[in-house]
Amino acid sequence: MTVSMLNILQSAVGVPAVPMDQVVVATDLRWAGIILLLPLLSLLLCGLCAAMRVKSKLPAWCTVACLAGSFVLSVLLYVNYNPPGEVIPLLSWMNLSWGDGALNSFSANFALYIDSLSLLWIMFVTGLGTLIAYYASEYMEPDLGKGYARFFAGVSVFLFAMLALVLSDNLVMLYLGWEGVGFASYWLIGYYYTRPAAVAAAKKAFIVNRIGDLGLALAVYLIWTTFGTVQYDELMTVLESHSWRAEFEGWTISAIPFLLMLAAFGKSAQLPLYVWLPDAMEGPTPVSALIHAATMVTAGIYLVARTYPLFLLEPVSLHVVAWVGGLTALLAATIGMAQYDIKRIMAYSTVSQLGYMFLGLGVLTTYGAAYHVFTHAFFKAVLFLTCGAIMHGFAGQLDLRKLSGLRHMKGWRITSWTMLIGCLCLAGFPLTSGYFSKDAILAEAFVTQGPGFEILGWIAILTAGLTAYYTFRVWFRVCAGPVSYEPGDELHDDHGDHGHGDFHPHAPRFAINSVLVVIAVGALVAATPYFMSNKADANIAGGWVADMVHDSTARAGLPGLAESQHPHSEEVSHGAHEHPTLFGMDPHKAMYFVSGAVGLIGILLAAYLHLWKRKSADALRGWLLARGWIAWLPRAMERKWYVDELYHALVRAPLWILGHICYAFDRFIIDAVIVDGTARVPRLIARWLQPLQSGAVQSHAVVMIGGVGIIVLLLALCLRFEWLGVVL
Amino acid sequence: MLGWLLILLPLLTAVIIMASPARFSRLVAMLGSLATLGIAMVAAIDFDGWGTGRWGLESSITFLPELGVTLEIGADSVSMLLMLLTALLMPLAVLGSWTAVVDRTREYFGWLMVLASAMTGVFLARDLLLFYICFEFTLIPMFFLIAIYGSTNRAFASVKFFIYTFLGSLLALVGFLYVAWSLASHQGEWSFSIPDLVHFAQTGLTSSEQVWVLAALMAGFAVKIPLFPVHTWLPLAHTEAPTAGSVLLAGVLLKLGTYGLYRFALPMVPEAVVEFAPVLAILAIVGILYGALICWVQTDVKKLVAYSSVSHLGFCVLGLLALNPLGLQGSVLYMINHGLSTGALFFLIGMMYERYHTRDMNVIGGLASKMPIWSCFMVFFVLASVGLPGLNGFVSEFLCLIGTFAAGDTGAYPGVLGPWFAAFAAIGMILAAMYLLIMVGKVVFGSLREPAGVHAHDVLPADLNAREIVVLAPLAIGCVVLGIQPDFVMHAMEGSIAETLAMYPDLVPESMHAMGIKGVTP
Amino acid sequence: MPTILPYIATAASAIGLLLVLASTQRVFRLIGSAVGLAGLAWLLWLASSLGDGIGDVATEVFFLVFAALAVTSAVRMVSGVKPVYSALFFVLVIMAVCGMLVVLEAFFIAFSLVIVYAGAILITYMFVLMLAQQASDTEHESEIPQYDRAPRDPVSGVIVAAIFMSIIVTAVFPAISQMTPASAADRAQSQADLLARLPRQWASSVDGAPEDVVWPKTTQEAMGAIKVGVDGLVFQGVTSSGQTFNAPIDRLPGNTQHVGWSLVASFPASLELAGVILLMAMFGAVVLARRQVEHADEALAASVGDTHAGFEDDSPEAGL
Amino acid sequence: MTMVATAMAGGSLAQYLIISGVLMSIGLAGFLTRRNLIVMFLCTELMFQGVVIAMVAFSRWHWEVSGQVFVIFILTVAAAEAALALALVVLLYRRRDTLDAEAWTELRE
Structure with missing residues (x-):
C-alpha cells in the first residue's frame, strides 16, 4: 500500500497529474502581480510615515492611491482575462522534490489564479477598500500623528492579505492570505490598544480564527496526501478526470469538506465560531465596515466556493453547511433584535447574512451566495459607515435609545438617507439588491432536495422578517422621530466639549459623505447585474454575477445549468425532475412575493414599535420579562444566547485549569519529585556512606x-x- | 583550514579578551565574532555542497591513530546552515550584552567566545570524539554564564542545567562508544569517523542493538532538545540566564539535540527509529500541547518563552520523526527559524528587563505607548513565532506538520506517523496563538503599567536605541527572507537530507503502514 | 594443584595476623602466630613447586631462615605496643632482608641497605621517637599511650592487606611457573658484556699475562676479543711481537661493579634525579624543622571547625 | 664465586615473591591499623622492604642488574621520605602534643 491514491487513479485512467491545458499559464499577465504589490507598497510608505512621524494625512493618501491603483488594475485584469482561468506565476516559495511520481514532490508558490470568481472578489475588495480608505482619511483625523499611519498600514496589510487569499493559485498561499487577514484584523481591532476591551477583542478574533485555520491547515494536508497537489488547477484536473465515487469510499474524501468548513465557519463567523465578530466592533468603524462586514468575513464563502467540487463529493457536508448557515442566520438575527448598540446590531446582522450565504452554498446555489456576498458588501458597508459617521459625530455614541431624529438635523441628512438605502437593501425591500440576492438563496432552499431543507427555507424566511424588523428598528430609532441625542463617552479626547450641555455633534464632511453616497448608489446599482443577460452560457440565469461564477470552480451551483455539466453531483443536484412548488408557484416566483411580504411586515412592525409608539417597545419587553415562562427569551436574546459564557465555561476555563494543572504537575511532579528527587538519590546515598568519611x-x-x-x-x-x- | 579557523578564532578571541583590559573586552569580542561571521560567510560562499550531499571544509589532523581518533572536521549543507546561524547570532549576542554586563566583563565575553567555539565545533565535527568533546564543552561556558551573570536563583539553575544535560550526554556517549566498539571488533581497528560509524551502524547492528543505541542517544539528545518529560531544566536555566545566554541557549544549544538526532539517530539506527517513532512522536506532541498549556498560565515573560521553546521544539522533533523529506526539511528549517525568532524574543525580553528590572506580566504592561519600536519588534517576532504565513515560522511548522501528516504516503519513505499525529500537534498552533497573544496583550497593549520606583533610565533611553535596533534588525530580516524565500535554503539542504534518509526506503515493509489514510482506505 | 589453595593459605595467614594484631591476650597472640606461620609456610610450600630454584639445599635453608626471621620480626614490629621496640624489630627485618639479598647475590644492595636503613634512617626514626615520646617508663604498660596500645580497626586493615596479598598470589601463581633462573651461560654473557665495556679492567682481570700484551682499547674491539673457551671465558690480547695471546679470566666483575656500571651507564639521568630529590628533601626537612609552631592552637582548630560548619549547611541553593 | 646454577628446588622466584608480598601486606596492615604516626611511617618502610626483595629476586632471576639499581632509587626515596615525613611528624606532634593519627580529622567534610 505504498502506492498513493493518485497512483491508483493514474494507473486506472492513465492520466498524469500535470496541469491541464485548459488553464493557461499566462506569463504575459504578470503585471497582475502589481495588484498584490501595491498594498505592500502602501504598507511600506505608511511604515516610513510612521517612522518619520508624519503629522499630515499623507499615509491616507498613499493608501488610497495604491488601493485605487489596485482597483483599476483589477478592472483591467477583468477586461483582459480569458476564460476559463489563468495561472500567473510570480515568485517561487516552497518547492520540494525527492523522486518521480506522485507524492514525491510538493510545491506551493506565489502564483495567481485568475478566474471569474477571484475577479469578482478582487474587484469589490479593492473598490470598497479604496472607498473606505478614503472615508477613513476623514474618520481617523483625531489620531493624526498618533496612530494614523499605523491604521493605514493595517489597512494595507489587510488588502494585501485579502488579495493574496483570493488570487492565490494554491491552498498554501490561500492559507497565507487567510492568516494574513486574520492578523490584519487583529492589528486593526486592537488599534485602540490602550483599551482593554479592544485588546481582548483582537486577541479573541485571532484565536477563534486560528481554530478555523487549524481546519484549513489539516484540510490542506489532507488534500495534498489525497490528491498529491495543493494547486487549484491540478486539483481540479484530478477531480474532473475521474469518476471519484467509484474509487474512493475512504474517510479522506468525507473529511476534507468538513475541515474546510471549519475554516470557513471560523473566518465567516458561523456557528459555533461566530463569537469573535460582534466583539470585533471594538475596532475603528471603517475597519468594521471593510473587514468585518464587506470583505474578510466573506473569505469563508470564497473558500467553499473555490473548493466546491470537494464539497460535491460529500453531500452530507453541504447539508451541514446549509443547516449551520440557516441556524446561524436565525440565531444572530434574534440576538440582533435585542441589542442596543447599533454597531453590534450590524455585526449580528453580518453574522446573520453570512449565514444566508452559507445556506446558499449548502442548498447548491453558489450563484446566490456569491450574489449575496456582492450585494451585502455594499449595503453592509453603507450601514457600517453611517454608523461610523454617527459615532464620529456623537462622540462615540452608539446606543439607539440615546439618539433620535437624525434626519432632521443639519448635516446629517446624507447620513440618514444613505442609511435608509442600506436598511432597505438589508431588509430585502422589493427591487433592492438585497431583495434579489436573498431571494436567490431562499428559493433554492425549497428547490433543492436535502434533509429538512424545506424547514430551513421557512427558517430563512422567518429570519428575513426578523432582519427587516431589527434593521428598521435602528433606522426608525436613530434617524426618524423627534430630535434628541446624548454624546457618548468620547474616544477622541481632543474635542474639548465634554460637557453634555454644550455638546455639538459635528456632522460628517466631504470625504465621509461622498463615500457614503457612492457606496449607497453602489448598493442600489448592485441590483442591476441580476437583469443583465448571460454572456457565458445562454442556458443559465442570473446575469453578470452568474457569469462570474460560471467560469470557476463553483459553477455547479448555478441556476439553470444543465445536469450534464455537473456530472459528479448526482446525489446533491437540484431536483430537476420534479420541481417542488411553493403556494402552487415556482419557488423563485413565489419567493418574490413571500419575502417581499415578510420584509414589509417586519418593517411595519418596526415602524409601530420604534417610530409611532416607542413606548410600546419597552412595554413589550416589560411584559415579556414579567411572564416567567417567556422571560428567558428576551434575556437570552440580550445576553446573546449565553454563547460567550458557554465558551468560557466549556473551553476557556477548562483549558485554563488544565494549564494550571500542567504547570503544577510540571513543577511538583516532574521537576520536584522526579528530577530533583532523582538528583537527591546520590545525596541520600552519600548520607548513608558519610561515616566512611571520618577524616x-x-x-x-x-x-x-x-x-x-x-x-x-x-x-x-x-x-x-x-x-x-x-x-x- | 577555514573550518579550523572558524572553531579556533573565537577561542583566540577569548584569549585576547582575557589578556586585554576589561574596557576593551566587548570591543574585542565584537571584532572577533564579526571576523568569525565573515569567515563563515566566505566558507559558505566557497562551499560547493549546497544542494548536494557533498561535504566541504574538510580537514583532518591525525591525533591518536591507534585509537582511530583523527580530529576531522567537515560540513555538509545542514551543518553549514547551523554553523552560519551560530556565527550570525554571536555578534548579536555580544552587541546585545553591550551594556547589560558591567561586572567581570572580561570573563563574560571570554566565555561567550568559548561557547561560540564549542558550538561551531559541534556542527563542524566529523569525528565522533571531537563532536562529543565540543558537545560537552558547550556546557562549561554556559554554566559559568548562568552561574555568574544570572538572576537570583542562578547557582541552582546552573548546577541543574549542567548535571541534567551532562548526565544525558554521558548516556549518549555510552551509545556512541558501543557503536564504535562494535565497529572496532568488526573491522579490527578503531575508528571514530562519523561517516564510518554511521555506515557501519546502519547495517552492522542487530535490531535489538539498534534499539539500545537509540535509547542511549535519545537520553542525551532528548534532554538537550528538550523533549517532554526531560525538559524541566530549560525554563529554570532560561529564566536565570543572562540575555545573551538565553539567546544562545534557545538559538543554538537546543539545536544541538535535534542536530544530534538528525546526524546520528536517524541515519545510524533506522530500524529502531522506525519502530519507536510513534512513541517519540507522542512525547513530542505531549510536549507541544503541555508546553503550550503551561505557557498560558505563566506570568514571567521569559519563562513563558522558555516553555514555548519546549512546545516549538516538539514540532521540530515531530518533523524529524516524519522520516520523509518534507518533515526533515521542515525540521531543519525549524531549527534555524526558532533560533532567529525565539532568539530575538529573548533579546527583546532582555531589553525590557534592562529597563524595568522585572519580567512579571502582572507588574508591567502596555509598553506600546512607551516603547513603540520595541513593541513593533515584539509583535513581529511573536507573529514569527506563532507561525504567521509570510514569516519564517510558518514555513517550517507547515512542512513539519504536512510531513507528519503525510508520513507513510510519501511514496518511498516508511512513515509511521500519520494524520492523527499531525492533527493533535496542530492544536499546538492554536495554543501558541493563545499564549503568545495573551502575553502580547498584557505586555505590549493595554494601559501603561510600570513597576513602581523604576523610572531612571540613565543609561538607556525609554525606547530602543540604535544599537538595540541593530541587534534585532538582522533577525527580523532573516525572518522575512526565510518566510518568503525558503526555497533556496530548502534546495540547499536536499542532498544532506537525502543522505540522512538514505536507509529508509529499504525499510518499507508491506506490513508497516501509516495509521491514517491508508489503513482505512479499502 | 587446586587454585583455591593459595587463597586459603593467604586467608589463614591473614587470620593469624589479625589475631596477633587485635588481641591483647597472650594465648590468642600465640595461636595467631602459629596459624599465621603455618599459613605462610603452606604458601611457601605451594610456591616451591612453581619453577626452579636458584640454589642448593643450603640456599633454601638460608632463605627459609631469613624469611621466617623477616616475617616474624615484621609482625612483631607491627603488633608491638612500644614504638621503640617496633623500630628495633624493623632493624631486624632489614637484617633478615639483607640476608636474603646476600642469598640472591646482591651484595652491594644488601650492605647499602644495612648502612642506609639500619645505620641512618632508623637512627633518625629513633631520634624522632625519643623527641616525641616523653621518655615514659616503658616498664609499665599503663604509661604507654592509648593510641599505641589499641590498634585502629584491625579487621578492615587486615582484610585490605589480605586482598592485597590475594592480588599477589593471583599474579604469582600462574605466571611464574614457566620461568627458570638465569643459566650460567646467561650469567657469563652478562658479565662478558659488562667486561667488554670495561677494557681497562682487563689487565687486572688476568693473572700471568706478559707485560707487553696490548689489550683492546675500545668496546668495539673488546667485543671481538672475548671468546667463550672450553672452561670459561677467554681474552684475546696481542703481544708487542704481534702474536695473539689467549688468557682465561680469573676475576670477573663483581656485583658492586655491575651495579655501579649500570647506575652510571644506563641510568645517569635517574641518578641525577635521585640526587636532586635528596637535595630537595634535605631542604624540605630543614624548612619544616625550622618552622615554629605555637604549641596551643586550640583557637585555630576551633576556628577551622567553624568555617567547616559553614560549608555544611543544607541551603536549597547549595545544590540538588 | 663459583658459577654454579642448579635446578634444585631451592628458593624459587615464587617463594621470594610470596615473602615480598607478605612483608608488603604486613606493612600495609600495620599502616592501616597502627595509630602512632611514626610507626605508620615505619610500616611504609616495611612495605619498601617487600618491594626491595621482589626487585632483587627478579634481578637475580634474569641476571639483569637494573632491578638492583632501582633498589638504590627506592633507597633514595625512602631516605627522602623519612626526612620529610619525620619533619612533618615533628610538626604535627608539636601542634597536638600527640602522635595519634586520629587526632587529625580535618579531611572530614
Missing part, C-alpha cells in the same frame, strides 16, 4: 586501597581465570 587518614586509606585492591583483584581474577571471556 582519619587511615580510614581514608582503607577505603582507597581497599577499593583499588578489590578492583585490581577482580580484574586479576578475571584475567587469570578467563572470567567474562577476557583472556590475559
